Amino acid sequence: MIISAPSASEVRMSVNKSLSSRIAFIVSLLIVSVAWSGAWAAGWSPAAPMLGPRSLHSATRLANGNVLVAGGFYITTVWNFPTAAEQYNPSTNTWTSAGTLLRGRRAHTATLLQDGRVLVTGGESTTSTLAQAELYNPATNSWTEVAPMISPRAFHTAVRLQNGKVLVAGGAPVNSATNAAELYDPATNTWTAVPSMSSARKQHSAALLGDGRVLVAGGYSATTPFWSSAEVYNPATNSWSSVGSMSTARVLFPLVVLPSGKVLAVGGNSGAGLPPSVDAFDPATNTWAPVAPMGIGRYVHTATVLANGQVLAAGAYGRDSAELYAPATNTWTSAGVMSSTRGEHTATLLANGKVLVTGGSGGSGHLATADLYSPDVGSDLGSALGSGLVQADTCAATNDSTPACSAGSTAPDRSFTWTAPSSGTFTVSTTGSSFDTVLSLFDANTGAALGCNDDVSASTFQSSVAVTLTAGRQLRIVVDGYRTRCGTLTLNIQ
Known part of the structure; x- marks a missing residue:
């Protein structure tokens, strides 16, 4: 980052723009630049690596916003x-320690329960396919064993129902598959068999x-290779x-x-290759229909619904690329590349709208690396804090406004809208920006300063x-630069 020195006229303008203060400002920027910044840059950026490599692991966003791997x-x-x-x-x-699993396992499931604990079931261990299950308690940062499933399973699915119980279906030991399904009740720590899939x-x-139902699709069995x-x-x-x-x-x-309630089946291995095709299931009619295909075929990849309703498909064996699906236009566009090729990884939507991608299998083996994807938020920030x-x-940008508190500014400016999520006092700031900013707030409806x-x-x-502000009141936020200053803006709302 290059920061230009102040002109002599600027030094004379004001005590607040003194040379010594500007030097302190530049030093503070240099300090910030080597520390972690949560600042939002659309696209991919590296995140801190995990404590160790993993593939076919699980990642679960906890109630406090942290991610359990x-x-x-x-x-x-x-x-x-x-x-x-x-x-x-x-x-x-x-990354910090989250205790120790009672058993190592891959191709398991991890499900966030209504009380904030995480249920981990099944998977493959060093010597066998597991029926055992365990619970992670964030309050104590510890794991405890719970009742085992009725059947051992790996590469199965687990879905929390609206009543808080967890439906586990399919999977099975190596070279076999099952249609059996069962329900876990956290209140009684019991498993109950339910009717089998067809x-x-x-x-x-x-x-x-x-509507509370659970959709299960695809997969394979020993008799019919691919469904x-x-x-x-x-x-x-x-x-x-x-x-x-x-x-x-x-x-x-x-x-x-999707936010509409429809469900996308994205990519996968068909048994005859890697079709880029995507299908949409409509729960209202119980029917499938094809939508626009991805640019390339993918499997052991991830797909994540973003806060704006778009879908981020990322990775696959031998692929570092990502692409975005826009339901409104039924189109896919490139979403850049991650730091590494990776498949068998995880992707988790964070509370701040970014996506954390962890681990997987890449060209250099199994990975400990992690990446963050930051969507282009555009000008409407919603109610994010x-x-x-x-x-x-x-x-x-262009110079579309002149701030009342910095007469003579001809700097380019950016404007955003933001809606108060609740009633209270909110602070909007540009701390972390790379240039001398000027901030103005207006009522988005009346224009009042x-x-x-x-x-x-x-x-x-x-x-x-x-x-x-009162809940629901919308702000127009305008960020200018002092005089002609411009650069990378960081916007914070607390």
């Missing part, structure tokens, strides 16, 4: 099944529908029913639920305005 495996001269679990803190970009499946996918069929479980009737077939067979693919909500280049600030202090040339 558990299980998986990696290969050295032998196969290793780590029992150490870890937590990622998005605010500090750090087809034995493993490496399939499952999703909770808005295109799908079925739904209805907790109200404790029964399964067929809901037609996708346009192609799929294994090792994700199902994701936090540090580094936006990072944007103001130099490419609500506050303007040039410098927070004589030693900091960034801006901050506190404003008291």
